[in-house]
Every structure is written in C-alpha cells, then in structure tokens.
Amino acid sequence: MAAVIGNSVANDGVMRSAEALGRALVDAGFRIINGGLGGVMEAASRGARSSAAWREGDVVGVIPGYDKSAVSEHVDVCVATGMGWARNVIIVASADVVIAVGGGSGTLSEIAFAWQLGKPVVALDTGDGWSHELAGRALDDRRNDVILRAELPIDAVRLAQEAVVRKGE
Amino acid sequence: MAAVIGNSVANDGVMRSAEALGRALVDAGFRIINGGLGGVMEAASRGARSSAAWREGDVVGVIPGYDKSAVSEHVDVCVATGMGWARNVIIVASADVVIAVGGGSGTLSEIAFAWQLGKPVVALDTGDGWSHELAGRALDDRRNDVILRAELPIDAVRLAQEAVVRKGE
Amino acid sequence: MAAVIGNSVANDGVMRSAEALGRALVDAGFRIINGGLGGVMEAASRGARSSAAWREGDVVGVIPGYDKSAVSEHVDVCVATGMGWARNVIIVASADVVIAVGGGSGTLSEIAFAWQLGKPVVALDTGDGWSHELAGRALDDRRNDVILRAELPIDAVRLAQEAVVRKGE
Amino acid sequence: MAAVIGNSVANDGVMRSAEALGRALVDAGFRIINGGLGGVMEAASRGARSSAAWREGDVVGVIPGYDKSAVSEHVDVCVATGMGWARNVIIVASADVVIAVGGGSGTLSEIAFAWQLGKPVVALDTGDGWSHELAGRALDDRRNDVILRAELPIDAVRLAQEAVVRKGE
Numbered sequence: 177m178a179a180v181i182g183n184s185v186a187n188d189g190v191m192r193s194a195e196a197l198g199r200a201l202v203d204a205g206f207r208i209i210n211g212g213l214g215g216v217m218e219a220a221s222r223g224a225r226s227s228a229a230w231r232e233g234d235v236v237g238v239i240p241g242y243d244k245s246a247v248s249e250h251v252d253v254c255v256a257t258g259m260g261w262a263r264n265v266i267i268v269a270s271a272d273v274v275i276a277v278g279g280g281s282g283t284l285s286e287i288a289f290a291w292q293l294g295k296p297v298v299a300l301d302t303g304d305g306w307s308h309e310l311a312g313r314a315l316d317d318r319r320n321d322v323i324l325r326a327e328l329p330i331d332a333v334r335l336a337q338e339a340v341v342r343k344g345e
Numbered sequence: 346m347a348a349v350i351g352n353s354v355a356n357d358g359v360m361r362s363a364e365a366l367g368r369a370l371v372d373a374g375f376r377i378i379n380g381g382l383g384g385v386m387e388a389a390s391r392g393a394r395s396s397a398a399w400r401e402g403d404v405v406g407v408i409p410g411y412d413k414s415a416v417s418e419h420v421d422v423c424v425a426t427g428m429g430w431a432r433n434v435i436i437v438a439s440a441d442v443v444i445a446v447g448g449g450s451g452t453l454s455e456i457a458f459a460w461q462l463g464k465p466v467v468a469l470d471t472g473d474g475w476s477h478e479l480a481g482r483a484l485d486d487r488r489n490d491v492i493l494r495a496e497l498p499i500d501a502v503r504l505a506q507e508a509v510v511r512k513g514e
Numbered sequence: 515m516a517a518v519i520g521n522s523v524a525n526d527g528v529m530r531s532a533e534a535l536g537r538a539l540v541d542a543g544f545r546i547i548n549g550g551l552g553g554v555m556e557a558a559s560r561g562a563r564s565s566a567a568w569r570e571g572d573v574v575g576v577i578p579g580y581d582k583s584a585v586s587e588h589v590d591v592c593v594a595t596g597m598g599w600a601r602n603v604i605i606v607a608s609a610d611v612v613i614a615v616g617g618g619s620g621t622l623s624e625i626a627f628a629w630q631l632g633k634p635v636v637a638l639d640t641g642d643g644w645s646h647e648l649a650g651r652a653l654d655d656r657r658n659d660v661i662l663r664a665e666l667p668i669d670a671v672r673l674a675q676e677a678v679v680r681k682g683e
Numbered sequence: 684m685a686a687v688i689g690n691s692v693a694n695d696g697v698m699r700s701a702e703a704l705g706r707a708l709v710d711a712g713f714r715i716i717n718g719g720l721g722g723v724m725e726a727a728s729r730g731a732r733s734s735a736a737w738r739e740g741d742v743v744g745v746i747p748g749y750d751k752s753a754v755s756e757h758v759d760v761c762v763a764t765g766m767g768w769a770r771n772v773i774i775v776a777s778a779d780v781v782i783a784v785g786g787g788s789g790t791l792s793e794i795a796f797a798w799q800l801g802k803p804v805v806a807l808d809t810g811d812g813w814s815h816e817l818a819g820r821a822l823d824d825r826r827n828d829v830i831l832r833a834e835l836p837i838d839a840v841r842l843a844q845e846a847v848v849r850k851g852e
Binding site (some may be wrong): 572574576580582591593594596597600 | 739760766800
Binding site (some may be wrong): 259260261262265280281282284285288289291292293305315316317318 | 789
C-alpha cells in the first residue's frame with residue numbers, strides 16, 4: 177500500500193501530477209491510502225479509480241473527524257479516526273512507501289513521521305512545497321538513505337516499487 | 346461497513362459464530378472492519394474471505410501497533426495506528442453498524458464508544474460475555490434505542506441491514 | 515495521580531459526591547486527572563481546588579479538542595489532545611487508580627479501558643449509572659480483582675490509597 | 684505553558700541550552716511540557732526543576748507508551764498516552780508556545796504540527812538540526828509569521844513571552 181500525501185488545496189500542476197500518480201500506482205498493483213479529503217488527496221483517489229486495474233477497495237481514505245460524509249467521493253474505504261491531525265501518523269504507518277506531492281506543513285509532518293517510522297519516502301518534485309525542498313536529502317542521521325526525487329509520476333511509482341522490494345529483502 | 350468486535354481469545358462456539366457472521370456480512374454486501382488480530386477478529390476475517398461475494402479489499406484490520414506483520418493473514422487492508430487501545434475508537438467510528446460477539450473488557454470499551462458515537466449496535470448472543478449481558482438494553486439515556494439482540498449470525502446481519510437503512514433515512 | 519471519571523451532566527447528588535471526592539483526594543495527597551469538561555469532571559476539579567492541601571498543578575484536565583478555552587476554569591494543567599473520545603484512554607492510562615462516579619457510556623468506556631490497562635478501579639456508588647452497576651464485580655477474567663465499591667467519597671479515597679499501595683508492592 | 688521539543692539524544696551544547704531554557708522558562712512563570720523522555724526533554728525538565736520559581740506540577744511529560752515508569756525522573760506530571768508518535772501532536776496542542784532546540788525528524792514533526800495548529804514557534808538556534816534550519820522562515824503560506832530565531836535561552840523565553848502576549852490580544 178502506498179500513501180500519497182499533499183495539500184488539501186493545490187494548483188493545477190500539482191493536481192494533475194497527483195491524479196497521474198494515483199492512476200500509475202494502481203496500474204502498478206498498489207493500493208493507495210491518503211487523508212481522504214480534497215486537493216492532492218482527492219486527485220490521487222480519482223486517478224486511482226481511473227486505472228484499468230482498479231478494484232473497489234483499492235482507495236483508502238483516513239479522515240480526521242468522525243463524520244464519514246466528509247470523505248472524498250473517490251475513496252473506497254473510509255477510516256474515520258476522530259483524532260484530528262494525529263491521523264497523519266496512521267496514514268504513513270499503514271503504508272509500505274510514502275509519496276509526497278507538493279506539500280505544506282501538514283505534508284511536512286507526514287514526511288517527518290514517515291522518516292521516523294522507517295518508511296521509504298519518494299518526493300514527486302513538481303517544483304512546489306516540501307516535496308521539492310526535501311527531495312534528495314536526509315531528515316536526520318538515523319537513516320542511511322535519502323528522500324528519493326522523482327520528476328514524473330511514473331518515476332515515483334518505479335522508485336516506490338524498488339524501495340518496497342529493497343525493504344522486503 | 347460493519348465492525349465485528351470480540352475477544353482476541355475465544356471458545357469454539359464464539360469462533361464459529363464469528364466466522365459465520367463474517368461470511369454472512371460479506372454475502373449481504375457489507376465490507377467488514379475489525380481489530381486485525383486473533384480470536385473473534387480473525388474468525389470474522391476468515392469467514393468474510395470464504396464468502397462467494399468476497400472481493401479483495403473487503404476485510405479491513407485496524408491494528409494497535411506500527412508493525413504490519415502483526416495483522417491476521419485474513420485481512421485485506423491493514424491500517425496500522427500505533428495508538429494502542431485507542432484504535433478501538435477508530436474501528437467503531439469507521440463502521441456504519443457494530444456487531445459484538447462474546448466479549449470482555451476490550452469489547453465492552455468498543456460497545457461503549459459505538460453507543461457514544463451513535464452507531465447501531467447488534468449483540469450476537471452466544472451466551473458469553475458483554476454481548477450476552479448487554480443485548481436488549483440501553484447503555485444510558487442519550488439514545489432511544491437499545492443494543493439489538495441476535496440469536497444467529499444471519500439474524501445479526503439482518504438487524505445490521507435494517508439499522509443501516511433506518512439510520513440513512 | 516487519581517482519575518475521576520463521570521458524566522459531563524449529572525444530578526445534584528452525583529455532583530456533590532464528585533466535589534467531595536476531589537477535595538478528599540487532594541487532602542490525601544493525590545493529584546487528580548479528568549476529562550477537563552463539565553459535570554462530574556468540573557465538580558471534582560472544583561473540590562480538589564478547595565482542599566487546604568491543593569497546590570497549583572494538582573488538577574489535570576485532558577480535553578478532547580484542540581481549543582484550550584474549552585477546559586473547565588477549575589483545571590490547573592490543560593492537556594489538549596484533539597483526539598476526541600480517544601482521550602478517554604489517556605485519562606485512565608495516566609492514573610494510578612481510577613474512581614468512577616455515576617456514569618453513562620463515556621464513563622463505561624473509561625472503566626473498560628482502566629480494566630484492560632490493569633488500573634485499580636473504585637466505584638463511588640451514588641446509586642446511579644455504571645459505577646453503581648459495576649461495583650463489586652469483575653469485567654472479565656483477565657484480572658483476579660473486582661471493581662471496588664465505596665459508599666462515601668472518603669471510603670473511595672481510602673480504597674484508592676490501599677489499591678495504589680498494593681499495586682506498588 | 685511552553686512546549687520544549689528536541690532530540691532524545693543530543694550533544695553537550697544542545698543539552699546545556701535545553702537545561703538553561705527549562706530554567707529560564709520557569710523563572711519567567713511558564714509551566715513546561717515535553718515528551719517526558721531523555722535528551723533535550725530531560726535536560727529541559729531538569730532545568731525547570733532547578734529554577735527558584737519551580738513548583739511541583741510545573742513539569743509535564745507526555746510519554747508515547749502506557750508504562751509510566753519510562754518517564755524522566757525530572758517530570759512532575761506524567762501523561763501516559765499509549766499513542767506512540769501521535770503523542771507529539773498532544774505536546775504542541777497543549778502549549779501556548781513551542782520552543783525547539785536542535786532537533787531531528789521527531790522534532791520536525793512537532794514543529795510542523797505547531798505550525799498547523801497556529802502555535803507561535805521559537806527556534807533556539809544552537810547551530811544544530813531543524814531548529815537551526817527553520818529559524819526565521821515560514822513553513823507554508825497559511826500563516827503570516829515565521830519561526831522566530833533565538834540565539835540564547837533567555838532570548839527564546841523573551842520571544843515566547845511576547846508571542847503569547849500577541850496571541851492573547
């Protein structure tokens with residue numbers, strides 16, 4: 177399962193990248209998990225659902241509140257936490273690999289948690305936000321790897337696949 | 346989505362009921378969510394997967410730790426919370442209806458949360474535990490309904506379906 | 515530290531008991547922790563502050579939201595969780611002993627968590643709610659003890675002290 | 684209440700800064716809250732307790748596990764969450780102002796949450812870690828302010844005081 181993280185409000189370029197990423201992930205056999213709301217989350221979910229390989233249940237949205245009606249219509253499985261921002265931890269903890277697109281402080285918290293939890297992190301570098309700024313670097317010295325930079329959604333998926341394989345070895 | 350709650354260790358009768366319940370829920374078109382570990386949780390997951398209607402993605406397990414390898418092999422989607430017992434809240438919050446089978450203090454906490462969150466609760470009464478004890482009664486006066494008693498798994502599913510329909514009206 | 519749990523809305527008898535309990539706990543050298551809102555929580559906090567032994571910092575309130583202005587004015591230390599009902603777990607996990615007064619489904623969830631976490635539980639039996647119903651019994655067979663029944667606040671404090679001593683041995 | 688955040692393992696310079704910071708915060712009338720474990724957390728707690736103004740109850744430690752024996756001996760009030768890394772959210776949500784010293788990915792997650800939650804953030808710049816890197820900048824455009832840079836613990840306290848006053852206006 178791959179987490180797709182990014183802003184709840186994003187510009188057109190980021191949205192297109194997120195949608196292409198969601199589709200490519202499901203094409204490649206990943207289930208996706210995200211924060212279940214708008215922006216990058218919704219674009220990734222919509223993209224996932226547009227894949228020919230999509231099966232009902234492939235798109236998991238983990239929302240901050242208790243009200244399931246807040247979830248994006250493109251989510252298959254809604255996990256309602258009622259835990260506010262702490263739900264960010266759950267999104268990355270549930271993933272085998274985390275892919276960031278653009279991103280403000282919420283995304284930054286998720287990248288930081290992913291790093292702490294030992295999850296491979298891929299930054300789809302659209303030139304915006306924390307995924308742009310952190311691509312290619314380490315967050316601290318507890319890990320030997322870096323946040324992987326991808327230029328295109330298809331590259332992000334390939335890096336995610338390789339990272340999951342390495343992790344499993 | 347229906348939550349199935351119950352002990353991580355259970356006797357044969359409870360296990361058989363949980364398995365039959367999981368199967369009947371998926372037969373009836375429900376996705377199920379549970380705590381992702383052993384006992385009633387695993388029996389329900391195994392039952393769900395044995396349904397002819399089962400699709401990959403229909404069995405969601407929400408585990409207390411970060412280590413996804415702890416999840417039951419019969420779970421399709423593993424949500425790793427790292428939140429210990431607080432994950433019980435997430436299980437019931439994500440459900441449209443909650444069905445208890447047997448149950449000790451962990452199950453009791455889930456029934457209590459389900460009641461607080463306004464979820465319909467069905468007690469599959471196997472003669473054991475808190476689902477037996479609370480079947481047919483209200484937990485407090487904040488709601489007008491009661492915990493519904495079901496004698497057989499198939500009855501529990503019917504009550505769950507009716508409750509979800511009423512809730513949606 | 516003693517957790518005092520009970521309803522956010524309670525009748526006069528329960529409120530008086532909760533206030534006397536808060537005072538007697540601080541008299542006896544306990545710090546108290548509760549859910550930081552109204553009803554039994556506030557009465558216990560107000561009582562604690564009225565003790566001659568009260569020191570600023572003795573009353574800890576753990577609230578469900580992020581907005582600290584929601585906390586009772588009688589709380590010294592406000593812990594804002596943003597975690598909704600899951601904050602109930604934190605209240606009991608932080609306590610050495612848990613004392614229930616009256617109580618609906620929220621209190622029931624806390625009693626259940628206290629039991630799971632191995633915390634001694636005292637029910638101040640005002641004739642109301644789950645503390646009345648569960649006094650003197652076990653929730654399941656994972657523990658050898660029972661929920662202790664106290665008739666008066668002063669008895670509850672004595673039982674709490676004894677339980678903490680036993681636990682420490 | 685001021686949150687002090689930083690690594691659980693830190694070099695001597697960072698540890699001395701954290702200890703001086705803890706003392707200066709209590710000197711200035713702040714209660715402090717931190718993660719309750721070692722490194723910067725413990726140094727800040729020890730410093731707080733060494734202030735002439737310290738009162739029992741001024742040092743709050745919010746630990747990730749359920750086992751209260753894991754808390755630093757310099758903490759007055761131990762809040763046990765059992766919520767793993769999600770406890771980082773609670774630390775910053777409970778604070779009126781957040782002060783970072785050094786810091787790896789855990790601290791980064793806390794800075795990010797503080798930013799999201801609208802808390803003033805002060806970076807005590809010891810030349811190390813994320814507090815060094817982020818001092819003087821904004822994390823995204825949802826806020827008009829920046830992370831404030833302090834060169835010395837006493838400066839950090841002054842900035843924290845000013846920020847809390849501005850916030851209250």
